[in-house]
Amino acid sequence: MMSETKNRMINIYKQLLKKHKPQGWWPLLNCKGTNPTKTGSIKGYHTKDYSYPHNEQEKFEIIIGAILTQNTAWPNVEKALLNLKKLKAINPKKLLKLTDKKLKEAIKPAGYFNQKANYLKNITELFIKLKGKTPTREELLKIKGVGNETADSILLYAYKQPEFVVDAYTKRLLKLEDKKYEEVKELFEKNLPKKYELYQEYHALIVEEGKRKVNKVIKKQTLKR
16 A cells, blocks of 8 residues: 555656656757757757667766756856867866866856866766766765765766755755755655656656746746836
8 A cells, every 4th residue: 555655755746747747857968859948048858768868978968067057057057068068078088188277167157167167077087987887876975066966966867876866946845944855865765666767757847846936936026026
């Protein structure tokens, strides 16, 4: 018999999926997909296709995107990624060869470029060291600049590991703002099938729901002025 919590978690997913449709995360520059969220400039969302990433370059793009998206909106990350693409630096060895000045200038649109330049180099060194192997969560968390959310994003989207990603929207949706990251992560993972496809879609749907609610609040505040 399905527990009440498990039933609730699955029902929330079904409601969000019905409301927003499949999201097709993680967006990639060279993916000729769609843009279900209507935000950002690229159409790299691959709805209902969970086979991405297809190669090491796409994997690396997701990893550096997970670093760049910290404390900023995705359209800003896209600008930074496009700048890196122009420099042919969505490639681990070429990224490490960039001067600090060039790297910081390229990722400036994503904000916190001094810190993120160092974080990108840290994660790139690990990526090269792994030689195609999947990192453990512990290995990722040892890297300066990689916290719980970034580590789980990398594992879930780049390596297709069933690690649920928790962000502010997740806690807000379930009214768990007072809970620690690991507690919320465990809540999802204990009550959902261990499938990376489900985790990817669920997380993306939560973010879309959260963004729309925030936009509604901003719109209301603007109208009141």
